[in-house]
Amino acid sequence: MAVFTDLDRRVCEPPFDKAGYDARRPVCDDVASKMPIVHVTGYKRLFKYIFINDPHEIPPTDGSHSLSSGTRKAEDLLGFKRSVYFYAGRAHRKFGNVALAFFACCEENHTGSATPFDSGGLVHPRRFIKLKLDSDDESRLVQYGKESVLSLSEWRTVFGKILAAYFDNVIDYWKGKPNPHDPEGLYELNDEWRAWTFEVRFYEGQSIFDRAAWCTDEPLWNRLRRDHDGQETKPPGDPPTALDRFMEGPGLIIAPGSATFCDEVERWVRKEVGL
């Protein structure tokens, strides 16, 4: 069963600490309700979103690059539509050198779903996410994955409960790991945060202009400055270019960028949720 299944009842019994859970709930619910979601990508893709693709959105998995093939396979196995992927409050540097963070309100106009772990890692042939299941068959993993799906409208409520139930301190979502109290060992067998971060999926593209914050590394910041300078000057009244619009939005968290831009985004997220 999923880590959140029957949680209201399970937290009343050992090894959970019901009193601690009740005490943590208000803070965890507040953090969960405010938690920004983060998408990481590379310059080539950002360039496409900014300069080429009207309406300048991060597109759902489209098969236009080789990374998508594994993701699409996972989507097909788990029954997800083609999606735009975010992590709740976490940024993984392996996906590129630009991290874009979005406030919770950006979910209002989307359909989508969420899972309390990285879905691609669950069904990856290398089994990046380990579980204690009665069978190691892919079908059993898929069943677990499907049991763990939440709607966009409910995931933040469940996220708050998970934070309160499994984490002694909410900061451990970034700096530690959850307590190993789930029957399938998701929190026992895995040390990487992809096993306990919430993955949020939008079935429609997400506008890059609606970001709440962003961060990148130094070379990309310098490249954007050069691209910006290379644009023709427009007379007053003409519509701004997409790059102009992008630069007019929320500024870089750390200008002129940082090789550790993912850490910077996560630091910004923690500040946003009051930690």
Next chain:
Amino acid sequence: MKCIEMNDLEIVGMNGAPLVECGRSLPVARRKSDGFHCVLQIPKDDEPISFETPEEAESYAATGRWTKIQGTIQIPRSCFSGDSAGFTHQPMMIFADDKLLDQADRLPRPGSFNGERLVWRRLDGYDESIHAACCSEETSARLLDEWSQLLMKRFNAWYYYHRDQDYLKRLADFALCAAISRGLRWKAYLRFALVQEPEKIRRTFDAFTLREFPDASWERYKEEIKDLNDFLNNRTPFEHLSVEKSDDTSTESKLRGIARVAPDDAPTKAVA
């Protein structure tokens, strides 16, 4: 560092891509024992490093998220102590195009800097003039700052000699790509503005300079550009040497220090 045998790691690339002529980025390392890859960042709070399969590493490289080097580089000794101890300094990849290094008078590429050995490797899929090396984060910042200072010295001299604007803009752009420290970045932005098309200066200021220097004002920025123009036009590069000992701490005094030595190829004004 948890679960990592230092001798089992070798550097095979860098995170991101060489989008400009120089810069730095986190290294991509490969575990020799199983071929798995990671973006090598010293983990905080004993957090394990996330390793990816060779196939995934290939796909990250193919989509421009990572850039492979040709061959491998050992993790710099300066970044860890002993065989079993963890990292003491964050390793960082530094990349540079020979076109930029030539303008900074730093060709051939330095074999060492700040007491650290630099092993340069070509980048897969990029021009053969672009190379990358690995060193500690501190050394990468110092080396890039040195290049920026050298490029601005050249800029100062050629500005006095009224070299064409495209060339000067290229030098200022290179200096901005290289500069890491705040002070140097401010100086580089001023020089970039000096040679920009006038109608673009405000745009760059609002979109970029102000993001880096939120306390800056447009009026003050314009004044500093004007002061710099006057200063660079009214003193030969050799005159910069004569005013260097001044105790004056004004902006002008600080600017003087940038152009202490004329580049070897700077002609006299009479023949420029």
